[in-house]
Amino acid sequence: MGRFAFLLHPVRISDFHRKFPWLKVVPDPVLESAFAKVPPFKVSTIRGIESITGATAEGWFIGLPMTPRVLLNTPWPKVLAKLIRAGELAERLGAQILGLGAFTKIVGDRGVSVNQGLNIPVTTGNSYTAATAVEGAILGAQAMDINLKRANACIIGATGAIGSACAQVIARSVPSVTLVARDMSRLQFVAESVRRRGADVRISSDPRMAVREGDIVIAVSSATDVIVEPEDLKPGSVVCDVARPRNISSEVYAKRDDVLVIDGGVIRVPGPVDFGLNFGFPPHTAEACMAETMILTLERRFEAFTLGRDITVQQVEEIAKLGRKHGFKVAGFRRFERAISDEDLNRIREAAMRKRRAIL
Numbered sequence: 280m281g282r283f284a285f286l287l288h289p290v291r292i293s294d295f296h297r298k299f300p301w302l303k304v305v306p307d308p309v310l311e312s313a314f315a316k317v318p319p320f321k322v323s324t325i326r327g328i329e330s331i332t333g334a335t336a337e338g339w340f341i342g343l344p345m346t347p348r349v350l351l352n353t354p355w356p357k358v359l360a361k362l363i364r365a366g367e368l369a370e371r372l373g374a375q376i377l378g379l380g381a382f383t384k385i386v387g388d389r390g391v392s393v394n395q396g397l398n399i400p401v402t403t404g405n406s407y408t409a410a411t412a413v414e415g416a417i418l419g420a421q422a423m424d425i426n427l428k429r430a431n432a433c434i435i436g437a438t439g440a441i442g443s444a445c446a447q448v449i450a451r452s453v454p455s456v457t458l459v460a461r462d463m464s465r466l467q468f469v470a471e472s473v474r475r476r477g478a479d480v481r482i483s484s485d486p487r488m489a490v491r492e493g494d495i496v497i498a499v500s501s502a503t504d505v506i507v508e509p510e511d512l513k514p515g516s517v518v519c520d521v522a523r524p525r526n527i528s529s530e531v532y533a534k535r536d537d538v539l540v541i542d543g544g545v546i547r548v549p550g551p552v553d554f555g556l557n558f559g560f561p562p563h564t565a566e567a568c569m570a571e572t573m574i575l576t577l578e579r580r581f582e583a584f585t586l587g588r589d590i591t592v593q594q595v596e597e598i599a600k601l602g603r604k605h606g607f608k609v610a611g612f613r614r615f616e617r618a619i620s621d622e623d624l625n626r627i628r629e630a631a632m633r634k635r636r637a638i639l
Contacts, residue, residue: 281576283338284369285378285569286362287322287558289314289346290523297557314344315353319365321372322556328573329550331606336576339372340556341365347382347503347524355387359396362387366397375581377401378572381523385501389440390586400583402575404568406590408499409444410599411567412521412543415609416495417452419517419541422612422624423631425494433457433493435486435507435526436500438465443472444590445497450476457481459489460500486526487511495519497543498526509534514638515631519543523566532614537630542613546570549606561618564610571598577605 292307302310322340329335343365350358362383369377377399379390384403387393394401420427430453436442437458446469450456456478460466463484470480483489486506490496496518500506505528512518514537520527521543531540544567545560552563560566565573575584578601585594602608612619619627 281334281336281375281579281581282373283336283376283378283572283576284341284372284374285325285338285380285572286319286341286343286365286369286383287380288343288350288383290381292346294558297559311346311349315346315349317344319343319361319368321368324555325552326555327551327553328548328577330577330604331549332577332604334577334579334605335550336573338374338573338576339369340554341368343383350382350386351503358386359392362393363396366393366399366401370397370399375399376572376575378569379403380566380568382501384568389588390583394583394586400581401586402572402582402584403440403586404566404571405440406444406585406594406598407546407571407574407602408521408544408567409441409448409590410595410602411546411609412441412445412497412499412519413448413452414599415541415543415612416449416497416517416519418609419519419539419612420495423515423517423539423628425515425517427452428454430494431455431457431492432495432497433459433490435459435490435496435498436502436522437469438462439499439501440585440588440590441521442497442499443469444592444595445499446473447476447592448595449495449497450478450480453478453495455479455481457483457489457493459483459486490516490518498522499543500526502526507531512538514538514634517541536627537634539612539619539624539627540614541619544568545610545613546602547608547610548573561610561613570602570607574598574601574605574607
């Protein structure tokens with residue numbers, strides 16, 4: 280049996296409350312500041328991961344109680360020391376590989392220094408996140424009757440590791456791609472790599488303007504605030520929001536019945552898995568970045584599979600293939616942590632058709 284550990288941290292203050300309900304009486308700033316001083320700790324034991332090949336795995340969630348704001352505002356050497364300390368705990372528990380979650384894979388050098396400071400390999404999970412984001416977005420587009428041969432895909436956060444990989448992968452399925460990020464010089468570099476995949480490419484630093492022409496939107500920005508509002512989206516479009524915290528306003532759910540917004544990176548894990556923790560997902564499902572660590576463990580590929588800023592299309596394809604081999608699947612359509620039923624999907628599709636006709 281392979282063993283792994285995965286590093287979690289609270290994405291929002293309510294995550295503290297999920298684990299420790301009695302803390303709701305503590306003011307948010309006090310809670311955030313106090314927990315930032317707490318060392319990494321074992322949160323739960325993960326059991327019951329069973330590949331369709333017969334391989335098994337178990338692991339541990341390790342908690343680093345620092346919010347995105349604290350992680351981004353703390354000097355990198357101090358954050359690195361905390362990450363190394365969390366990895367050393369993973370080693371003592373018996374983990375053979377460590378996965379980094381949420382902003383722990385964004386701060387610093389995207390896991391490179393953490394990997395160098397430990398005796399076990401580290402992976403960010405970004406390759407499988409990219410693979411499943413594109414898969415989910417294309418499935419959503421098909422459900423919304425979007426013609427992929429004429430579609431424009433908009434990637435928000437295109438200069439990041441996941442965004443760049445998503446852009447290159449989806450460029451093989453659609454004729455045009457709009458890349459959105461703040462760093463225009465790096466955006467030009469990514470644009471050239473996407474053009475080599477055969478797509479027409481536009482670049483923008485304004486996500487709200489860019490998504491207005493997007494039939495398919497993949498949001499993977501590391502922004503800590505919402506950057507796309509309901510009025511920005513094209514009627515009948517599909518939006519795959521992979522970012523944590525979300526890039527897409529929850530107001531879309533209430534105000535845009537003609538747009539399909541799906542949570543990206545929600546994966547069904549094979550076997551009677553018990554995570555020992557409620558992290559806001561349905562039973563037997565996990566983030567794609569968590570799933571990458573599990574897949575590598577089942578495959579006994581104890582290596583730093585995904586590190587740093589860059590991901591190759593080959594990495595994305597390889598981890599997607601391994602995921603299918605072991606029985607990992609995109610867990611249907613979900614929106615803001617709730618399942619989208621067939622009836623919901625039909626209503627969204629019909630509303631989109633009405634809105635398109637009204638525009639024409």
